[in-house]
Amino acid sequence: MSTPTDRKPSRPSGTPPEGNGKFLLGMIGLFFGVLLLGAGATMWLGGSSSMGPAIGGPFALTDTGGKPFTDKDLRGSYAVLYFGYTFCPDVCPTTLNQLAEALDRLGPKAKLVRPVFITIDPRRDTPGVMKQYVQAFSPDLIGLTGTEAQIGSVAREFRVYYAPHRTGDGPNDYTMDHSSVLYLIGPDGKFIAPLRADAGAEQIAADLSRHLP
Amino acid sequence: MTRVFLRIVAAGLLSVPFSLSSAAWSDGPIQVTGAFARAAPAGGVGGMFLTIVNTGPADRLTGAASSVAEKVELHESIDDKGVMKMRPVAGLSIPAGATVKLAPGGYHVMMMGLKQPLAAGGRATVTLTFEKAGQVEVEAEVVKPGAGAPEGHSMDHNMGHGMGNMPGMTPSK
Numbered sequence: 576m577s578t579p580t581d582r583k584p585s586r587p588s589g590t591p592p593e594g595n596g597k598f599l600l601g602m603i604g605l606f607f608g609v610l611l612l613g614a615g616a617t618m619w620l621g622g623s624s625s626m627g628p629a630i631g632g633p634f635a636l637t638d639t640g641g642k643p644f645t646d647k648d649l650r651g652s653y654a655v656l657y658f659g660y661t662f663c664p665d666v667c668p669t670t671l672n673q674l675a676e677a678l679d680r681l682g683p684k685a686k687l688v689r690p691v692f693i694t695i696d697p698r699r700d701t702p703g704v705m706k707q708y709v710q711a712f713s714p715d716l717i718g719l720t721g722t723e724a725q726i727g728s729v730a731r732e733f734r735v736y737y738a739p740h741r742t743g744d745g746p747n748d749y750t751m752d753h754s755s756v757l758y759l760i761g762p763d764g765k766f767i768a769p770l771r772a773d774a775g776a777e778q779i780a781a782d783l784s785r786h787l788p
Numbered sequence: 789m790t791r792v793f794l795r796i797v798a799a800g801l802l803s804v805p806f807s808l809s810s811a812a813w814s815d816g817p818i819q820v821t822g823a824f825a826r827a828a829p830a831g832g833v834g835g836m837f838l839t840i841v842n843t844g845p846a847d848r849l850t851g852a853a854s855s856v857a858e859k860v861e862l863h864e865s866i867d868d869k870g871v872m873k874m875r876p877v878a879g880l881s882i883p884a885g886a887t888v889k890l891a892p893g894g895y896h897v898m899m900m901g902l903k904q905p906l907a908a909g910g911r912a913t914v915t916l917t918f919e920k921a922g923q924v925e926v927e928a929e930v931v932k933p934g935a936g937a938p939e940g941h942s943m944d945h946n947m948g949h950g951m952g953n954m955p956g957m958t959p960s961k
Contacts, residue, residue: 664835664899665865666872668826669892672934707829711933742861742876747900750874755867773867773893 631758631766634729636693636721639706644719646764653688653787656758657772658735660696660751661708668712670755675713676776677783684787691717695737696751697726733758733766759786817844818882818921823928824938825912830905835863836897836914836928837937840888848919849880849888856912858901865893874898882918892936908932 638644655674659667671692678685692709694700697720700708705718720726730737737753757770757779770782823838834857840849852860862880866873880895882888890896897914899906906912910930915923929938 662833662900663872663874664826664828664833665863665874665892665896666867668835668934669936670934672932675934704829704832708832708933711827711829736871740873740875750863752868752871752873754870755872756870 629766630733630769631760631764632732633764634725634732636719636725636729637702639702639709639718641702644717649689649691649760650764651762653762653767654691654760655688655770655783656691656693656733656760657755658693658695658730658733658737658753659755660694660753661700661704662696662747663751666755670757670772671712671716673772673774673776673779674757675716677779678715680776680780681784681787684784687787688783689717690715691719693719693726693729695726695730695735695753696739697721697723699747759783816921816924818842818847818918818924820916820924820926822937823926824931824935825899825906825928826935827908827930827933828899828902828906830902832902834899834902834906834912835892836899836912836926837890837892838897838926838928839890840882840916842882842884842886842888844884845920846884847882847921849882849916850919851879851917852897852914853917854899854912854914856903856906857899858903859899860914861898861900862895863898864895867893879919906930 633646635643635645657667657670657674659670661667671690674690678688678690681688690713692705694705700720702718702720705720709716709718721729729735735754735756737751739749740752742748742750755772757772759767759770761767767786768782770779774782819841821839821841823836825834825836828834849862852862854860861876862878864875864877866875876898877895880888880890897916899912899914908930911927912930913925913927915925917923931938
């Protein structure tokens with residue numbers, strides 16, 4: 576399965592000489608385009624949540640008990656959302672563990688925040704699989720799955736990129752590519768800020784406490 | 789620190805009969821230290837991380853197997869501009885005299901289809917296969933999910949042969 580980054584910029588090998596000017600112009604355009612994109616992403620991670628289209632929104636998912644769970648079930652507390660999958664033994668558990676440690680560092684304020692893990696691999700991550708997975712981290716960690724459509728919808732709302740990558744011929748021979756960001760949501764359900772997922776527990780705790788009362 | 793939590797059983801085809809009956813450490817050029825696996829439920833996947841110390845000639849890690857999993861592969865985690873990717877790797881070169889770390893955010897031994905849960909505090913065993921050194925059995929401590937190296941175990945202990953860490957010799961990551 577091909578992902579956007581798998582594609583190499585292709586140009587016919589026999590490009591005529593008169594095409595070079597256009598090609599150069601195109602490259603310059605591309606360069607500034609990438610620059611703009613980079614600046615946008617930097618500002619976005621810098622916490623300027625007021626910029627650009629809204630992030631987040633209503634969702635309808637399924638909890639680890641197989642019961643419906645919507646965005647309204649999080650109202651009244653802060654929530655930190657992380658999108659990943661349980662068949663990931665490296666980045667996802669590292670992030671969830673650092674989030675748990677960050678909450679520990681917050682002391683009594685930690686009870687204001689509910690950590691939520693949303694799978695982007697609903698095919699394998701059934702409520703039962705999610706239950707076993709989140710229980711091993713913390714009794715407070717909420718695990719959510721859903722139909723492909725439900726997961727697609729919540730991922731779109733939060734600008735989460737995800738795509739399967741085949742590693743073999745078997746039905747389960749794939750890994751998931753996914754963006755890795757922590758999303759802080761307020762008690763009113765509105766998105767507050769993205770937090771760096773790879774910053775370490777101490778930094779995540781510092782980032783969180785800036786937004787907590 | 790005195791607790792040896794790794795057992796290297798066999799290294800090198802010729803030394804197999806001796807190594808199997810001998811104590812914890814092989815006399816072979818490949819030693820594995822600081823191995824830990826993250827707790828995972830049965831049916832799930834487990835990641836094992838470890839450090840390979842090569843006091844001999846250049847070698848290559850070509851595969852891994854374990855009785856606790858249906859399939860074991862070598863995987864690499866890649867941070868591609870904020871998109872996390874995990875890819876199987878066919879092998880990992882272990883340069884002469886190098887220390888190669890399989891650490892979170894880089895390489896790991898991927899145990900798929902766990903036949904039994906990996907419980908924190910327990911042990912998990914994999915057999916690594918090297919092109920020259922042959923099979924090396926590694927016993928890892930199981931830590932809680934998402935955790936780093938187990939506390940109290942420096943990655944540098946039991947390195948032996950005075951090679952220590954050699955930055956720049958590890959695979960880029």
